[in-house]
Amino acid sequence: DAGVTQSPTHLIKTRGQQVTLRCSPKSGHDTVSWYQQALGQGPQFIFQYYEEEERQRGNFPDRFSGHQFPNYSSELNVNALLLGDSALYLCASSLMADKETQYFGPGTRLLVL
Amino acid sequence: AQKVTQAQTEISVVEKEDVTLDCVYETRDTTYYLFWYKQPPSGELVFLIRRNSFDEQNEISGRYSWNFQKSTSSFNFTITASQVVDSAVYFCALSDEYNNNDMRFGAGTRLTVKP
Numbered sequence: 643d644a645g646v647t648q649s650p651t652h653l654i655k656t657r658g659q660q661v662t663l664r665c666s667p668k669s670g671h672d673t674v675s676w677y678q679q680a681l682g683q684g685p686q687f688i689f690q691y692y693e694e695e696e697r698q699r700g701n702f703p704d705r706f707s708g709h710q711f712p713n714y715s716s717e718l719n720v721n722a723l724l725l726g727d728s729a730l731y732l733c734a735s736s737l738m739a740d741k742e743t744q745y746f747g748p749g750t751r752l753l754v755l
Numbered sequence: 756a757q758k759v760t761q762a763q764t765e766i767s768v769v770e771k772e773d774v775t776l777d778c779v780y781e782t783r784d785t786t787y788y789l790f791w792y793k794q795p796p797s798g799e800l801v802f803l804i805r806r807n808s809f810d811e812q813n814e815i816s817g818r819y820s821w822n823f824q825k826s827t828s829s830f831n832f833t834i835t836a837s838q839v840v841d842s843a844v845y846f847c848a849l850s851d852e853y854n855n856n857d858m859r860f861g862a863g864t865r866l867t868v869k870p
Contacts, residue, residue: 683863685800685860687859732798746802749799
């Protein structure tokens with residue numbers, strides 16, 4: 643039973659560029675949430691997708707956008723990258739019927755130079 | 756306001772010692788969920804436990820135990836007879852209906868278990 647997978651594992655970009663991160667949920671899960679974890683801090687909620695729609699959003703600017711596909715996988719897009727966007731980006735999946743219990747992937751480490 | 760406080764930034768113990776990680780939370784909801792996650796150096800958050808606000812029973816799972824006390828808004832985590840493999844950052848998190856169930860994490864406690 644595959645857990646949550648994310649790609650790529652590491653990424654280096656420069657300021658102003660755009661980046662796309664990918665996530666495949668745990669088998670059987672229909673809901674995907676994205677979190678940003680800056681160094682030395684706890685994860686912060688970005689948004690959650692269910693039925694291909696953004697259902698909830700945290701306190702992040704519109705530069706952060708996402709998408710969910712019919713197979714429940716998801717993408718996180720960040721435009722006009724800033725140095726402060728450097729972080730570990732975590733994807734978590736769950737069942738909408740039990741969305742409080744989330745299982746996390748290994749994350750994508752993004753470095754913006 | 757919804758908030759999770761983990762006052763202990765770092766803890767260092769010697770193998771076989773018991774260690775307790777503190778978690779204090781704030782919420783205006785009566786229905787909420789509390790979680791503990793472990794984050795080893797690889798970065799993946801590993802789910803340890805979920806507790807809902809209506810269940811104040813303490814829980815034990817092997818060397819791990821959790822003490823939930825609504826009266827003090829605390830959800831503390833104890834590792835008995837710690838092992839080197841327990842070294843990680845541990846996060847306490849809160850999810851409540853007022854905030855549409857998005858999960859709020861504490862800042863984490865880095866536990867180092869020395870041989």
